[in-house]
Amino acid sequence: MRTREFWRRDQVFDFMLPPLQSRELDLSHGIVLYLENVTVSFDGFKALNNLNLYVNSGELRCIIGANGAGKTTMMDVITGKTRPDTGSVFFGQRIDLTKYNESEIAAAGIGRKFQKPTVFENHTVLENLELALQANKTTFATLFARLNAEQRDRIDEVLKIIGLTDQVYLRAGLLSHGQKQWLEIGMLLVQNPYLLLVDEPVAGMTQQEIERTAELLLSLAEKHSVVVVEHDMVFVRSIARTVTVLHEGSVLAEGKMDEIQNNPKVIEVYLGSELTA
Ligand SMILES: Nc1ncnc2c1ncn2[C@@H]1O[C@H](COP(=O)(O)OP(=O)(O)OP(=O)(O)O)[C@@H](O)[C@H]1O
Numbered sequence: 001m002r003t004r005e006f007w008r009r010d011q012v013f014d015f016m017l018p019p020l021q022s023r024e025l026d027l028s029h030g031i032v033l034y035l036e037n038v039t040v041s042f043d044g045f046k047a048l049n050n051l052n053l054y055v056n057s058g059e060l061r062c063i064i065g066a067n068g069a070g071k072t073t074m075m076d077v078i079t080g081k082t083r084p085d086t087g088s089v090f091f092g093q094r095i096d097l098t099k100y101n102e103s104e105i106a107a108a109g110i111g112r113k114f115q116k117p118t119v120f121e122n123h124t125v126l127e128n129l130e131l132a133l134q135a136n137k138t139t140f141a142t143l144f145a146r147l148n149a150e151q152r153d154r155i156d157e158v159l160k161i162i163g164l165t166d167q168v169y170l171r172a173g174l175l176s177h178g179q180k181q182w183l184e185i186g187m188l189l190v191q192n193p194y195l196l197l198v199d200e201p202v203a204g205m206t207q208q209e210i211e212r213t214a215e216l217l218l219s220l221a222e223k224h225s226v227v228v229v230e231h232d233m234v235f236v237r238s239i240a241r242t243v244t245v246l247h248e249g250s251v252l253a254e255g256k257m258d259e260i261q262n263n264p265k266v267i268e269v270y271l272g273s274e275l276t277a
Helices: 003-016 070-080 102-107 123-133 138-145 148-161 177-189 207-220 233-239 258-259 264-275
Strands: 031-042 044-057 060-064 086-092 110-113 197-198 224-231 242-247 250-255
Touching: 003 197, 031 070, 031 224, 031 250, 044 070, 044 224, 044 250, 060 207, 060 233, 070 197, 070 224, 102 110, 110 177, 123 148, 123 177, 138 224, 148 177, 148 207, 177 197, 177 207, 207 233, 242 258, 242 264, 250 258
Parallel strands: 060 224, 060 242, 110 197, 197 224
Antiparallel strands: 031 044, 031 086, 242 250
């Protein structure tokens, strides 16, 4: 039965879909991302179990949860790396993300930053941003292509946002760990994503870099929607507007940081030790 459904979806319905890039993102209900009753099983184990999550347009959402709670699997489902067994995943009102692949979803405006920075160390900060801007070209073609005025302006704007204007001609390999993380966020920003997914952005950062990252992510919200997965509770407290707590593949609690911190269920399964830190 499942095979037949997949066959029908891939062979018939996907064929009829217009390219994702050409579809307008419909934010008329103010919600950029819908996950409804999403379940993902690995060999019978439910990494996501009827997960429901709604992210508002322009919101900065923090997702917390113990190891194995399902945070990475959730990101994988949004970006098309993992297909849910059941449930629906919508980008705005109309774009069914389960019907598209990872590169189509990225091109449609969902950028993902993994925990480990993956900048091109042998290229300058500027070249890294150029490469990200023209991600569909080869490295060689990109570095020799001329940027148009709009692209140059966008790169200048992003350099200011990520605070690397003075390092524009520096080789990325010479940046500090924090600066590499910001450059990678910049590489997503040049593509003007609607939604940014950021995985543990402050792991390994100095206190000063953590504070700068908090400012950066806060400055991105509104123009973009941002979903941050993070274990560092001090950091989460400093940026959080709404916090979602995942536990065993479902939402255990959701609300303002104060409510979450005082929620007995959350304290029991996750925050007990973190809160007193
Ligand atoms: N490909 C896979 N095959 C089998 N089990 C998997 C796979 N991916 C994830 N899991 C399991 O699913 C559960 C959820 O994993 P996931 O990585 O989503 O959790 P997480 O909240 O991101 O954890 P962490 O904070 O450690 O990164 C875990 O028990 C994990 O072992």
